[in-house]
Amino acid sequence: MGPNDIQSATGFAQPATGPTQPATGPTQPATGPTQPATGPTQPALEPAQRSIDEILTILDGPEPSEGLDSSEGLTRDFGSTIAINQVIPEKNAVIINEVFPQVSQIELHNPSTEPIDIGGFWLCHTTPALVYDLIPENTVIAPGGFLAIHWGTQGRSTERQLFTTPAVPLPLNVPHGEFGLYTNFGFDEANFAISDFLQDYVQWGEDEHWRERVATEANMWPVGAFVPSPNPEQSISYDGDGDSAEDWVATASTIGFGNTLP
Numbered sequence: 085m086g087p088n089d090i091q092s093a094t095g096f097a098q099p100a101t102g103p104t105q106p107a108t109g110p111t112q113p114a115t116g117p118t119q120p121a122t123g124p125t126q127p128a129l130e131p132a133q134r135s136i137d138e139i140l141t142i143l144d145g146p147e148p149s150e151g152l153d154s155s156e157g158l159t160r161d162f163g164s165t166i167a168i169n170q171v172i173p174e175k176n177a178v179i180i181n182e183v184f185p186q187v188s189q190i191e192l193h194n195p196s197t198e199p200i201d202i203g204g205f206w207l208c209h210t211t212p213a214l215v216y217d218l219i220p221e222n223t224v225i226a227p228g229g230f231l232a233i234h235w236g237t238q239g240r241s242t243e244r245q246l247f248t249t250p251a252v253p254l255p256l257n258v259p260h261g262e263f264g265l266y267t268n269f270g271f272d273e274a275n276f277a278i279s280d281f282l283q284d285y286v287q288w289g290e291d292e293h294w295r296e297r298v299a300t301e302a303n304m305w306p307v308g309a310f311v312p313s314p315n316p317e318q319s320i321s322y323d324g325d326g327d328s329a330e331d332w333v334a335t336a337s338t339i340g341f342g343n344t345l346p
């Protein structure tokens with residue numbers, strides 16, 4: 085596996101994806117007039133290599149041993165590499181209820197009888213670049229309510245509509261893609277690879293999107309399962325029960341409202 089493969093598989097080294105950017109190297113010599121004359125032995129290449137090694141450690145490191153509980157697994161596999169919050173945030177009842185890939189819209193739903201604040205939660209997909217955004221503080225979904233996410237679209241957010249502008253403003257993938265909802269883990273890009281932080285997940289059109297492994301480790305998605313790709317006029321809607329591809333069906337869009345299932 086070469087560095088280019090790593091980039092395409094994870095997006096971590098994409099120049100625009102965020103906090104890891106300063107370590108990405110090859111473009112470093114061009115960043116300022118104070119740089120000394122550069123050459124092939126430029127020390128700046130060294131941190132870039134370390135960064136990729138770290139990513140490899142995270143992605144391809146040893147699997148958790150059988151019989152370990154999740155927190156032990158985290159400590160063993162990730163503790164020395166990632167400065168994660170030691171407290172794993174509690175999950176709540178909010179789910180991904182519908183995805184309309186063609187127009188890059190996602191619907192979240194609170195099926196519980198209490199209002200739920202998902203401020204600080206994360207939305208994420210891969211293109212394969214890592215694309216994510218933070219749900220703003222005090223984003224509350226009413227009991228039985230819905231929140232329509234307009235992914236990468238500008239607009240005025242309301243109680244039931246959230247316009248997001250990910251740092252990498254790439255829309256949902258068609259005809260195949262994936263989408264994940266993560267708990268409020270603070271921030272570290274590597275946390276998107278940790279199943280304890282995943283709250284809900286769906287993939288469509290094709291299997292083996294990068295986050296599938298995270299979702300199967302979280303027991304939220306069967307290995308290799310995917311919802312058939314909807315036609316461009318349709319969304320995929322969750323039937324309200326279960327964690328398999330068969331729990332989703334292609335429907336007319338009801339983004340922001342209860343799903344209408346055939």
Ligand SMILES: [Ca+2]
Binds near residue numbers: 324325326
């Ligand atoms: Ca079902």
Ligand SMILES: [Ca+2]
Binds near residue numbers: 191340341342343
């Ligand atoms: Ca709906």
